[in-house]
Amino acid sequence: MSSISELYDVCWEEMRDKLRKWREENYRNSEQIVDVGEELINEHASKLGDDVWIIYEQVMIAALDCSRDDLAWSCLQELKRQFPDSHRVKRLAGMRLEALERYEDANKLYDSILQDDPTNTVTRKRKISILQAQGKSSEAIRELNEYLEQFVGDQEAWHELSELYINEHDYAKAAFCLEELMMTNPHNHLYCEQYAEVKYTQGGLENLELARKYFAQALKLNNRNMRALFGLYMSASHIAASPKVSAKVKKDNVKYAAWATSQISRAYQVRGTQECTLGVFPVRLEDSCHTLLMEPPLL
């Protein structure tokens, strides 16, 4: 089995820099991390200096992801030897117990950390993820709510809570969580788009209007967001097709939908797809807009 450095012809410094890049940008390519990291640790540990400890941590977490308990155990031993009283290392030990599905032991370990340091947010979040792993989603939601009452600024937690609510189909509360995220990150087009999708799923005229507005905002922030473009088209055409709207609103929405259609077809043209089905697709969109405009206004 050839090593990474032979396969890709890289030296150990490049491997170390690659690991740093993955660490800083929060990549979750665990198999790659395990391959590169394992070789780095086994062959070049002495050359890494103080970096080796953070690499141990990174590789250990990736090893847990890939079920490589042997590697995780050896990394943990090294870290324990170097930092015997560290909360961070204890938390890693807890994560290993979680990976082995020994949830009771993991919980006990986390509780001992929290007794020492009640402000340790990472440990509290691990406890919540244990509940999620066990499938107790309503308890997880409750715990996460309590956590967020104390730490309102934790954006990762708000996002997680919004996902939990979406899984429970509680769209109103999911929308609230996404609003928190939009408030703290007003220029992130993905949060706008997710919020718009939740509003669209909730349904109802007001929510469709909000959805359309937030899809447009997402496009304003990033005009390459195809999902938002499709979302804009869907919400605009739904509003236009609804019997309860006034003629002006209907006209406006048909205009928006037509505009969205033209943008979508242009996007596909630029992409260079030659298939007939896709060639037909934009035309049919324009047809349906045309028919909406032709419908007599319902009073």
Place this chain on the structure above:
Amino acid sequence: MAHLLLDSSIRLWVVLPIVFITFFVGVLRHYITQLIHNDKKVDLQQVSDSQVLLRSRILRENGKYLPKQSFAMRKHYFNNPETGFFKKVKRKVIPKNPMTDPSTLMDMMKGNLTNVLPMILIGGWINWAFSGFVTTKVPFPLTLRFKPMLQRGIELISLDASWVSSASWYFLNVFGLRSMYTLILGQDNAADQSRIMQDQMTGAAMAMPPDPNKAFKSEWESLEIVEHKWALENVEEELMQLQYKTTLF
């Protein structure tokens, strides 16, 4: 303007040694501070309160991106006369007397020890060892008021105030080597004295101000006057205008 020619041995034996002394003392201070520094124990309540205040401030700044209903809901949560957070929550404030509270006393002492004491000691030694002659000239003209301050030990009435003694060169170095420390010790180093003085002046940056109630009250007032002007009012029109100017894909 008096053109003075200084002995070049001043440069060799005074100017450069002072630079090196200041630099190495600074590096030493950095490591000693790291050794005797103990982690500040943060209070859960304080962390929670500071995050709440941050959220309220963000609501004021970015509330215009939220729908009107959501903004009103959050403003109501904070400011409602009966059940609003800022109105209802009163924190018990123990005025932390810096003299009697042992932990802050220790921190103050440590800070003094590592920062002020070396400065005084070395400043005094330089003043004693390198006194009686002119060291260097500052490149800009100074008024006569600066003479007694910058020309300690040189009793010449006719000398331009731009010529300074070694003590002032030392102080210049203390502040000037800041960027050198950043280069060598990395950001956030304890040898950076001007930053420490800045910290002492602005008070606690991360931790809550000693009186959370006052902070709540001022936040309540600021939130009260904020109106919701929805930024997304005409977003579709703006979007379509934007696209006419640039090509989409």
